[in-house]
Amino acid sequence: MSSEAIAVYRLKNAIAHRKYRPRSEGAIKRTIRLVKGLKEARQKVKDLPCCTAENRRQLYSDVFRDAWAPVFNAMDNAADTLWGFLSSLGYDLLEILVFIVNIFIKIWYFLGSVFLFIWDKLWDLRLWFDLHKRAAFQIFAGVVSAIAMALVLISSMSAYQYSYYGRVLGTAKSTQEVYDVIELLGDKLSENAGANVDLDVERDIRFEKIYGFGLKIDSHDDILNTLTYMKDIRVEAYALIIDGKQVAVLDKEETAEEIMESVKASFLTPMDGYEYTESHVMNDVFIQPTNAVLSDIWNPQVVEKYIKTGSTVDVEESKYSPLITVSATTTHTYQLEIDYDKDYVNNEDMYMGDVRLVYEGQYGILENTAEVVFENGKEVSRVEKTSNVIKNPVNAVYFVGTRAIPERSGTGTWIFPIKSEYYISSYFGPRYTGIAGASTNHEGVDLACAYGTKIYAADGGVVTFAGWKRAEGYHVIINHGGLYETAYEHCSVLLVSIGDEVMQGQNIALVGRSGVASGPHLHFGVRYNGVAIDPLTLYKD
Numbered sequence: 001m002s003s004e005a006i007a008v009y010r011l012k013n014a015i016a017h018r019k020y021r022p023r024s025e026g027a028i029k030r031t032i033r034l035v036k037g038l039k040e041a042r043q044k045v046k047d048l049p050c051c052t053a054e055n056r057r058q059l060y061s062d063v064f065r066d067a068w069a070p071v072f073n074a075m076d077n078a079a080d081t082l083w084g085f086l087s088s089l090g091y092d093l094l095e096i097l098v099f100i101v102n103i104f105i106k107i108w109y110f111l112g113s114v115f116l117f118i119w120d121k122l123w124d125l126r127l128w129f130d131l132h133k134r135a136a137f138q139i140f141a142g143v144v145s146a147i148a149m150a151l152v153l154i155s156s157m158s159a160y161q162y163s164y165y166g167r168v169l170g171t172a173k174s175t176q177e178v179y180d181v182i183e184l185l186g187d188k189l190s191e192n193a194g195a196n197v198d199l200d201v202e203r204d205i206r207f208e209k210i211y212g213f214g215l216k217i218d219s220h221d222d223i224l225n226t227l228t229y230m231k232d233i234r235v236e237a238y239a240l241i242i243d244g245k246q247v248a249v250l251d252k253e254e255t256a257e258e259i260m261e262s263v264k265a266s267f268l269t270p271m272d273g274y275e276y277t278e279s280h281v282m283n284d285v286f287i288q289p290t291n292a293v294l295s296d297i298w299n300p301q302v303v304e305k306y307i308k309t310g311s312t313v314d315v316e317e318s319k320y321s322p323l324i325t326v327s328a329t330t331t332h333t334y335q336l337e338i339d340y341d342k343d344y345v346n347n348e349d350m351y352m353g354d355v356r357l358v359y360e361g362q363y364g365i366l367e368n369t370a371e372v373v374f375e376n377g378k379e380v381s382r383v384e385k386t387s388n389v390i391k392n393p394v395n396a397v398y399f400v401g402t403r404a405i406p407e408r409s410g411t412g413t414w415i416f417p418i419k420s421e422y423y424i425s426s427y428f429g430p431r432y433t434g435i436a437g438a439s440t441n442h443e444g445v446d447l448a449c450a451y452g453t454k455i456y457a458a459d460g461g462v463v464t465f466a467g468w469k470r471a472e473g474y475h476v477i478i479n480h481g482g483l484y485e486t487a488y489e490h491c492s493v494l495l496v497s498i499g500d501e502v503m504q505g506q507n508i509a510l511v512g513r514s515g516v517a518s519g520p521h522l523h524f525g526v527r528y529n530g531v532a533i534d535p536l537t538l539y540k541d
Helices: 003-016 027-047 053-067 069-131 133-157 175-184 186-193 220-228 253-266 300-309 535-539
Strands: 158-164 167-172 205-211 234-242 245-250 274-281 285-293 326-338 342-351 355-359 364-375 378-391 396-403 423-426 445-448 454-456 461-469 473-481 484-494 507-511 521-528 531-533
Touching: 027 053, 069 133, 158 175, 167 175, 167 220, 175 205, 175 220, 234 253, 245 253, 245 300, 253 274, 253 285, 253 300, 326 378, 342 355, 461 484, 473 507, 521 535
Parallel strands: 342 396
Antiparallel strands: 158 167, 158 205, 234 245, 234 285, 274 326, 326 364, 355 396, 364 378, 423 445, 445 521, 454 507, 461 473, 473 484, 484 507, 484 521, 521 531
């Protein structure tokens, strides 16, 4: 054997007994080793004097397997597993096919046996009919009659119980009656329910056939009334949403819009002098379809009250919390009074300190226009726009006295006209006595005391009257100067005469009940510049 043959043999033997050991190497190192192995294998092929193509392929394949042993091993395992699976699946399918064929054969054999059995029986029955035609006809008629009677009895004993989402509503003779009521009277259902009824027989109604004697069968009207007055019947509804919160559920979109318009109008009440120029709801209001049952539908009046007041019951106006805010801009035209001044004119015919109105003043008129903003009927802002005087004021005119007041007579001080026991029976001012002829506007004070009690001059002065008058009876009037004079009425005896000069404390008369009087008393009156004043004010500190 030549040396070349020996080398080839050794190479084949080495390749055959080469052990493939998996190495813990990464992809990069294995790729580098693959490149080096291919170079070495190529060099070996060149060095061998004779190397077949098969040997070269085997050598290169060994290099690949050595470098990428995990990949080739996985591929071999996957191929073996796939082949095993396909082989097992093929055998299983073959067994299933054989099983199905056997079943069909057995079924065909069984059906054939049954057919032959039935055919034999029919043939025997035909022969029996040929021999017993009359009896067969009687039996057939009897069976048909029995079946008809059974069907009539079953029909009278059977009915359909209809229910709405599990709730039993009633019993109908047939399902078609319920269909007819809902389909033919759908508008009436909506009218009677007060809402747009969304009722689908196929979706909402369930039927169950029942049997029994004396079943109560609903008529068309019974079915209609039952469906109409269900509180949980589905209806087409619309949700009223304010600021993202559902406020109420209503039957129609138009109803919700009408409620909002009514609430808005309630905050836009007409006012004298105000003219609305703009109004809007400041909240986000939406109306959208929603799923609801009949009991969810709100009464429109309740919804309107709820939006206006924040409550569904009556509450005090001060506790209102409306769910919406209606802003309204108005033009307000109004008038104001312009105050007048007072002009004073000196008058020598009047005493100093006296003032008398000669010409009443007249207020002027100022017309203003303002832009006013209301929120829910309450004013929140006001901006004045224009202001015009349509009438000027007229000043009032007063006379002022410049004439010197005469000097007082006597001491200039006052003493009380009664020194004995007394009590005031009537004060100065309005009164009611019940006595005919008595004054209702009392211009003095009544001092009740014993008949004949002495009356003293309150201060010195000149007697200007001493005599009788119907209502005052016997009385005395004294002028004290300084525009003051005093009167002493209802006396029993007068002790002075007209023109007498009297001193303070002088006894001028005695108490009596002359004139209009209910008993003995002294009417003591004081006048200043001809005007009656309360005598008691003279004795205050």
